[in-house]
Amino acid sequence: MQIDVKQPILQKNDTLAAELRKRFAENHVFVLDLLASPGSGKTSTILATIDALRDEFNIAVIEGDIASSVDAEKIKAQGIAAVQINTGGACHLESAMVKRAIDILDLERLDLIILENVGNLVCPTDFDLGENAKVMILSVPEGDDKPLKYPGVFQVSEAIILNKVDTMPVFNFDKEAFESAVKQLNPTAPIFPMSATNGEGVQAWAEWLAERIRNA
């Protein structure tokens, strides 16, 4: 006998993500899901973003890593609330993990939560975490051909940070080819060229994000 199921495979995750999204909206907190490869400068970008926005907004960070708490320690050292999630081998965050972290935070007091997803350009793209926006970082040393290899993450991201632009001459990065490939995949996403460690371009990115937070 055939039984119609017609059920999303990720229904459990998606239902919980919808609950989280409602809680975020009720508390007027903007949630950013940050996607990138290992070593692309996620934590440096978060630190630079905190620096640019901390005068106007109350910020917390949720760090997703397979193991360790080194990233959360770096954030806490800046006087910012940070919760470490260890996924224990899982290659992406799921909404149940985010919920456990959120329950520790005082949502009412917060304006911005940055979710640092596990370093991976593939798996996190399929998982709704209740976020307001997914944003990805690509760093120059990774190469200008990445939109052709990992189209999914470029498509789900509302903005793209091109990090480590100060190293462009060394890595022979073709910025025009990169921008044209991104435009094919995601025509409306702005690209923010930036160097998180020397501060170049951080302001334009921070302004874009601030505008989104104010409207949350």
Place this chain on the structure above:
Amino acid sequence: MHELGIMTGVMEAATEAAHNAGAEKLLKISLSVGEMTEAIEDALVFAFEALKEGDPFTADADLDIKIIRPSSRCLECGAEYEHDRFHMLCPECGSFATELIAGRELQIDSIEVDLPDEANEQES
């Protein structure tokens, strides 16, 4: 490699639906998977084969995966068209303002099960 996690969810949902229908055995699971997702067919099949062994209820089940080609609608000229993973532009008017209408599916469509009374009928 998140297919194992995805497939674990599929097995749980399919097993639950089969039990709810009073089934004795799960025979088949049919899925729709959009090409725009990051779920790879081979990895889903591999995970399915590994997981089904763990329970006599699912051990003989087959997996059928329907791959859904991406398609979009142009928000400017209204054209609807199929495309690959990389080229979303409207082929009619060249507009960037398009909306994906298919290709991100991750769905359990249906299952096939053995019911006790069916088994009895076959035997008699």
